[in-house]
Amino acid sequence: MSVTDLREYGADFTANPYPYYAKLRASGPVHEVITPEGIPAWLIVGYEEARAALADQRFIKNPAEVIDFVPLDTEVIGPNLLSVDPPDHTRLRKLVAGEFTGRRVEALRPRVQELTDELLDAMAPAGRADLVDSLAFPLPITVICELLGVPAADRESFRRWSNELVAPNGTMSEREAVEGFGGYLDALIEDKRAAGPQDDLLSALIATRAEDGDRLSLPELRALGYLLLIAGHETTVNLIANTVRLLLGHPGQLAAVRADFGLVDAAIEESLRYDGPVETGTYRFAREDVEIAGTVIPARAIVLVGLAAGARDPGRFPDPDRFDVRRDPRGHLAFGHGIHFCLGAPLARLEGRIAVRSLLERFPRLELDPEAPPYEWIQGLLIRGTRRLPVVW
Template sequence: MSTIELGEWGADFTANPYPYYAKLRESGPVHHVRMPDGWEFWLVVGHEEGRAALADPRLVKSPSVIGVTPVDEELIGPNLLAVDAPDHTRLRKLVTREFTGRRVEALRPRVQEIADELADAMAPAGRADLVDSFAFPLPVTVICELLGVPAADRDSFRRWSNELVAPTGGTPEREVVEGFGAYLDALIEDKRASRPTDDLLSALITTRAEDGDALSLRELRGMAYLLLVAGHETTVGLITNTIRALFAHPGQLADLRADFGLIDGAVEEGLRYDGPVESSTFRIATETITVGDTVIPALSPVFVSLAASDRDPQRFPEPDRFDIRREPRGHLAFGHGIHYCLGAPLARLEGAIAIRTLLERFPRLELDPEGSPWEWMPGLLVRGVRHLPARW
């Protein structure tokens, strides 16, 4: 099998990877690819194969199997995205005890209140960048309040988070992680020293399993790190990508405005059609395996393209058609298997409230033709734009 040079596709691939994924899928569900920096891995672009790979215990998340310790694990601690069973099972059980559906649903009034406050602040100007003015501050406020991060610290947190998920190259990764780790140490120590509050991080500090098991300091740091970053960056993309899709499909936008009973379907179709996570974080084959008809050697890195899988015509008829009435069950936007996104219910709640609030408060909301060109997030991990100019 020949190696696909992703760098040859240039900026057009970053802006709209779906035609490229479709061409790959026509010749098979799995391909060996090379990034511009020379890194090679196996990329899964078929839905059935991607779903199976995400749940395959022979594809592990911990890079320790190849003798590598990621800088975030080294400096902060282990997190759910980079450990495997039984460690993953133990950590997820402890977090799930506190990150419950009841806690998420209890956030609904506060999420709506934040959305209304942001819309109030936007309204007089008649135009805004929906990322800076709405899609970012809503989920970051929610996750910071949920975890107990002081409002004064959120600008620093945003800089660290942006550099981690879509690096600009302005600050070395190690420096970003060190700053984030030092901040989390101080935050955890402050919560341990003060009277217990009802935020999630305080609950994680004190939670105990039936056998007395608890999170260590490194595990607390790792969990807070993951929840803070993953808990808002993907929701920013969910909101902005779905709004972009609605702008590009005025008939669907009109249908949603006429019947907000379609809002949950719009969120699910947004996740499938142009989800915020383009590819899963990488996995490593512990032995030689076969995915589809492709043999992947042991110790090879493997990426599952969630974006490609969710446009597979074998699973979704007319996959390039955006349809908020589509039956979307089975999409992989939140992953699959033991690493299925812990925060999926919160992301869905925030996405539905955010999109409905924008469309209700601004009946003439549309893309601003005088806005700056879109700046796409780089890399294969996140999918979205840094800014989304709109007017009303």
């Protein structure tokens, strides 16, 4: 099998990778590639194969078990839920999962609505805005920071650090971002320990004990705070912005939603399938040789599960390149599958539904800004979206 160098596809691949994934999938669900960052990896582009790989414990998350490599964030921050395997993963997830129940997330609905309304009030007089800066970013970053107990004055620092880590723009080095994050979290955790019980998630995690007395250590708390702050807002930013971009770019679908706002939930789910905020899962590593559909992924290889590629597999979703809010998109992999299924999925869905519905209700003439420059797409294979989304109303 030949190696496909994704770098050769250039900016066109970044803007619209789906035709390239379709071409790869036509010759098989698994391919050896060079990523846009120049890393050799095996990319899974078929839906059934991707879903199976997400639950296959031969593909592990801790690289130290198979190769001599420690990611910078693990080196500085410590291992988190996305970089450990059972039994460590089982233990950490058990300690954390109780803070992300559906009941607790639903209790946030009034505050999410209040924040959304405040942001739309601020937008209204101008008649035009960058939706990322005006709504899609500030809503989830405020929600996750309030949830964790991060002071409002520190949120812009988190944006700079997070952007550099998941969608680098060169404003600082990766090490500067990771070390800035880690040092801040250490200080915040110690402040909360000293202050005693408070009504926020980080304080609750500090106090959490399992039935056997187990609790999270300082490095584990630091790593968990790091993961929640990044994953808790970065993906939701692009869930909101991508959904609005898709609706405004498909007038018939937008009209259907405006005629029946009960379709907003369906529009969110179809957006997650059609152009979700996470293009490929974070790195996995083959513990041993693994055969998929006749192709052997060798032991120690880096494996990328194509969440976006699988979502356009016609074997699972008929006419997959059609954006259709009346489609049944159940089974999409936007939040993963298996033991690493996203803990924050209920919160992301809640924020997305409130933001999109409130925006469309508030601005009945909302449209993409016809004078805006071409989209600046986020680079890399992790996050899928645009850095800005200019709109007018």
